[in-house]
Amino acid sequence: MKISLLRAGLAATFVLSATAVSAASVPQSFTATYHVLQGGEPMGEAKLTLNPVGNGQFEYTDKVTGTSGLAAAFGASTSEVSHFTWAGQVPQAVSYKYAFASSFKPKNRELVVQGNTVQMDDNGKHHSYPMQPGMVERNTLPLALGVALRDGAKSATFGVGGRQSVEMQTFKVAASEKVSVPAGSFDAVRVDRTDQERDFNAWYVPAKYPVPVKISQKDGGNLTLELVSYSQP
Structure with missing residues (x-):
C-alpha cells in the first residue's frame, strides 16, 4: 500500500x-x-x-478515485496493477503498471521483468537494469511487509524496483500503538522506514490483516490512508 498515492517505494530483496x-x-x-x-x-x-x-501468478490492484477537493475537481484517479508470483513469503515482481488520470497532467509508468532484466518505461523514458531475485515493486511492498510482520519479523529490508535501479529500503517495528480507523479500533504495531528521512509510517495488525490499517506519509503530499473494510472470499 502504496500504496499508490503514498509512494511507499518500489523493489525487494528480502531480509x-x-x-x-x-x-x-x-x-x-x-x-x-x-x-x-x-x-x-x-x-x-x-x-x-x-x-x-493462473500459472502461479497473482494480480494485485490498487485503484484510487478522487472524491473531494482538487482531486475531484480535476477528475484525478490512479490505477496500479501488479502481477507477481509468491517466492516464499515475497510477492516477486512479474510486471507493474501505473496510470494517473487527470484533466491536468496524466502520467503512465510500466515495469516488466524479462529474464534477469527489468524494463522500465516512465512516461516515454526507457530504462533497463538487472533484476534481483525476490524483487518487489512499490504497489506490492506494503503486502510483502505485512506478510513479514505476520510471521514475527521486527525488521525487513527490501530491494524495490525503481525507475532506473533497484533501491534497498529498510523498515522496522518502532512501537505498539492503539489506532482508530473506520474499520475499527486496533492494537497495532507502527512500522517506520529507516533507510531515509521520509516521514513514512504504517500501522499493521499482523494477526488480522496482511495490509496496513493506516498509512501516513508527509513526503509527497501529507497523505493518509485509513482502512474502511477488509474481506476474503
Missing part, C-alpha cells in the same frame, strides 16, 4: 528475522477499501484487490 512460510500460507485473495486523506481532509477512496490469475 528478515523470522522463519520462512510455505506458499500455501501467504494471502491468496482479498479486497480492502480505504479512505484517502490529504492534510487531514477527505480526498478520495482506495480499493485494493488480490486474486489468483
Whole structure:
C-alpha cells in the first residue's frame, strides 16, 4: 500500500528475522477499501484487490478515485496493477503498471521483468537494469511487509524496483500503538522506514490483516490512508 498515492517505494530483496512460510500460507485473495486523506481532509477512496490469475501468478490492484477537493475537481484517479508470483513469503515482481488520470497532467509508468532484466518505461523514458531475485515493486511492498510482520519479523529490508535501479529500503517495528480507523479500533504495531528521512509510517495488525490499517506519509503530499473494510472470499 502504496500504496499508490503514498509512494511507499518500489523493489525487494528480502531480509528478515523470522522463519520462512510455505506458499500455501501467504494471502491468496482479498479486497480492502480505504479512505484517502490529504492534510487531514477527505480526498478520495482506495480499493485494493488480490486474486489468483493462473500459472502461479497473482494480480494485485490498487485503484484510487478522487472524491473531494482538487482531486475531484480535476477528475484525478490512479490505477496500479501488479502481477507477481509468491517466492516464499515475497510477492516477486512479474510486471507493474501505473496510470494517473487527470484533466491536468496524466502520467503512465510500466515495469516488466524479462529474464534477469527489468524494463522500465516512465512516461516515454526507457530504462533497463538487472533484476534481483525476490524483487518487489512499490504497489506490492506494503503486502510483502505485512506478510513479514505476520510471521514475527521486527525488521525487513527490501530491494524495490525503481525507475532506473533497484533501491534497498529498510523498515522496522518502532512501537505498539492503539489506532482508530473506520474499520475499527486496533492494537497495532507502527512500522517506520529507516533507510531515509521520509516521514513514512504504517500501522499493521499482523494477526488480522496482511495490509496496513493506516498509512501516513508527509513526503509527497501529507497523505493518509485509513482502512474502511477488509474481506476474503
